[in-house]
Amino acid sequence: MRDPELDELRAKVDCRTVLERDGWKLDVPESTTHAVKFRNGPAQIIIVTHEGRGWFDPINDQRGDVLALAQRLTGGNFGHARRALRPLAGIAPTLTPTFRDRSQVAPLDAGKTWSWAPALQPGSQAWRYLSGERGLPAATIARANDAGLLREGIYGTAWFLHRLADDAPAGWEMRGPKYKGFAKGGDKALFWIGQIREARRVAVTESAIDALSLATIEQWPEGTAYVSTGGGFGPPTAETFTQLLPSSCRLVAATDRGQGGDILAERLRELAAGSCAGFGRVRSSAKDWNDELRGRFE
CATH class of the missing domain: 3.40.1360.10 (Dna Topoisomerase Vi A Subunit; Chain: A, domain 2)
Incomplete structure (x- = not known):
């Protein structure tokens, strides 16, 4: 059965906001309009996609929606994810600079x-x-x-x-x-x-x-x-x-x-x-x- 609250959290919580609140830093030079890179120290990287609705880890291929991201960060289950995400519903990320879209850059020969x-x-x-x-x-x-x-x-x-x-x-x-x-x-x-x-x-x-x-x-x-x-x-x-x-x-x-x-x-x-x-x-x-x-x- 579908869970209305989970659907609402997926729709209203931005992965970028979740990472910001967890202390991750935006890597502007390595980000594009459609793939925003966040770092947590030198070893951890998460790239946010779909305008904040999805993410993936380029090192180990983990990926998912905002609920999966909350579970990764807290180490908990859906219940822990709900509690962590409820206060963030509707809150936009703080840092949203305009990136150059790499799709407009000519590929390297x-x-x-x-x-x-x-x-x-x-x-x-x-x-x-x-x-x-x-x-x-x-x-x-x-x-x-x-x-x-x-x-x-x-x-x-x-x-x-x-x-x-x-x-x-x-x-x-x-x-x-x-x-x-x-x-x-x-x-x-x-x-x-x-x-x-x-x-x-x-x-x-x-x-x-x-x-x-x-x-x-x-x-x-x-x-x-x-x-x-x-x-x-x-x-x-x-x-x-x-x-x-x-x-x-x-x-x-x-x-x-x-x-x-x-x-x-x-x-x-x-x-x-x-x-x-x-x-x-x-x-x-x-x-x-x-x-x-x-x-x-x-």
Whole structure:
């Protein structure tokens, strides 16, 4: 039987208001008119859709209406959700800036832009950033550069190529002394180095710099491919994983320490259960693998 009060709460309570009241922060640069991103610290993300009536978690694929959101936040049942939502009926969210609609932005021609961008050169700004601030050995930088996986952007920014299963460029992680982001208009798929299609072991990190750091720490063992999701796990990432992972490989979650890393590791465990021969997890002694690499030389 339908419950009139639940229907009314679904109609009158805005998910954005619920998140604001729970202390979540609006991420304006990463939001659009139809997909408003909220953060609760560095590890938790919820994107609100349908003008405040729906939401989803891009890390673990949880989604639902405002009642499901209240249950997620309170950890309770429908009764707890009712009590939490009743005072919020009809209250508009406080922050409702006008966003640029990304549907009006021309999609990135990743292949053309990547081919035009210069590769790194020893001594260039991006090379110095990776070797100096990030502590990557010259041999590691050269290995990734020679594989066609690095480019140099403005202001000393290093670009790390994300590819689809057919090797087509999809986008790139961007890291530099004053910038951290992803190519606007591009898609997070996978950054990988090594022969992933024939790999016996596939180690997955949250950034390309961490992937290169872990490879350096492990001294590039034969049969291991090092992968970065760029901190996301959207449809292009999942589809690329599904097409590339050998059924005989062992998938290893080498994610950061913290809740975000735990969530991604669990997602990888689920992926391995249906696609691979095994699953494992390795943890750095520091916050992430680049911190551990740098700590070894301090």
